[in-house]
Amino acid sequence: QSVLTQPPSVSGAPGQRVTISCTGSSSNIGAGYDVHWYQQLPGTAPKLLIYGNSNRPSGVPDRFSGSKSGTSASLAITGLQAEDEADYYCQSYDSSLSGCVFGTGTKVTVL
Amino acid sequence: EVQLVQSGAEVKKPGESLKISCKGSGYSFTSYWIGWVRQMPGKGLEWMGIIYPGDSDTRYSPSFQGQVTISADKSISTAYLQWSSLKASDTAMYYCARHRVPLQQLDYWGQGTLVTVSS
Numbered sequence: 001q002s003v004l005t006q007p008p009s010v011s012g013a014p015g016q017r018v019t020i021s022c023t024g025s026s027s028n029i030g031a032g033y034d035v036h037w038y039q040q041l042p043g044t045a046p047k048l049l050i051y052g053n054s055n056r057p058s059g060v061p062d063r064f065s066g067s068k069s070g071t072s073a074s075l076a077i078t079g080l081q082a083e084d085e086a087d088y089y090c091q092s093y094d095s096s097l098s099g100c101v102f103g104t105g106t107k108v109t110v111l
Numbered sequence: 112e113v114q115l116v117q118s119g120a121e122v123k124k125p126g127e128s129l130k131i132s133c134k135g136s137g138y139s140f141t142s143y144w145i146g147w148v149r150q151m152p153g154k155g156l157e158w159m160g161i162i163y164p165g166d167s168d169t170r171y172s173p174s175f176q177g178q179v180t181i182s183a184d185k186s187i188s189t190a191y192l193q194w195s196s197l198k199a200s201d202t203a204m205y206y207c208a209r210h211r212v213p214l215q216q217l218d219y220w221g222q223g224t225l226v227t228v229s230s
Contacts, residue, residue, distance in 0.1 A: 002155065036216040038156075045206055045223050046148075046156065051216040089156050093214050099172045100146065100214055105155040 003028060004090055004103035011109040012080045020106045022073045022090030028101060030071035033093040037066055037075045040087040049088070050075060077108070085110045113137040115145075115207055115221035122227045123197050130193035131224045133207030140188035141165040144210040146217055147181060147192050151203040161210060162190055197228045 005023045012018040022035060029035055037050040048057055050066035053073065063084075065076045073092075077084055090103035118132040133145065147159040160171040164183040171181070183190045190207055205224050208217035 002157075034215060038217075040156075045220040046208075046217075047220070048216055048218050051211070051218070057218065087155075091156075091158075091216070097173060099160070099170060100158040102148075102156040102158060 002104045003094055003097070003101050004092060006088075006090060006103040006106045008104070009107045009109065011111055013111045014080055014082065016080050017076060017078045018080060018108060019077075020075045020088055020090075020108070022075070022103045024071050024073075024092060026071065027096040028071075028092045028094040029068065029073055031095055033095075035066065035068050035073035036091045037064075038089045038091065039084075040089065042086070046089065080108075080110055082110050084108060113209070113219045115209065115219055117205075117207060117221040117224045120225040120227070122229070124230055125197060125199055125228055127197050127228075128193070128195050129197055129226065130191050131205060131226065133190045133192075133221050135188045135190070135209070138209075141185050144213050145183065145190040146208050146210055147179075147190075148206045148208060148217075149175075149203045150206065150223075159192070159205075161214065163213075164188075164190060197226075199228050199230075201226060202228045 034052045038046040039049045040046040053068040054066045063079045088106045094101045114136045141164045146161045149157045159175040162169045162181045164185045180193045208220040211218040
């Protein structure tokens with residue numbers, strides 16, 4: 001089972017702001033390891049959305065932002081658009097497992 | 112342009128062996144770790160393990176240790192994921208992806224290889 005917990009789903013109307021939480025523990029996020037976020041559109045491979053807690057790769061709109069505090073991290077999407085409807089995953093490193101771990105995933109629905 | 116191109120979909124029977132591939136191009140293949148990620152039908156992402164093609168140093172997630180073998184042939188810029196005896200529960204989409212920094216973000220992904228194991 002995943003060691004990073006996300007809400008199964010979040011929804012919002014076009015133009016609204018939604019946030020997705022990613023809750024870890026003292027062996028991963030709480031230990032200071034970076035959190036990264038991925039977007040997976042239906043039927044496609046995941047795409048890196050945020051790296052190093054709050055950095056956007058080239059080409060990712062600034063509507064997407066990330067933050068981290070304590071044992072948790074968050075992804076915010078402002079100005080929600082229909083094309084943002086996808087699954088979102090957080091990822092970090094876990095020292096007790098000596099490897100990477102993904103969050104449980106969150107489905108974003110645009111109403 | 113960085114690209115990871117994976118081998119095509121496979122349909123196998125329980126007990127059969129399988130090796131799928133991931134060919135990198137557009138960057139120095141021996142300088143970045145390659146990770147493998149499983150996604151079972153309708154489920155989330157699971158990190159399986161990682162290999163450094165430069166020297167074939169390999170690490171596995173405890174959940175996958177002993178269940179699969181990760182390897183690489185740097186002469187043809189290709190990483191592999193293999194099974195010696197498939198089970199129905201191995202049915203999944205498998206992605207390879209490049210670790211931009213070891214054990215950190217995965218910045219480029221392959222298109223995925225669907226493995227179906229059914230009698």
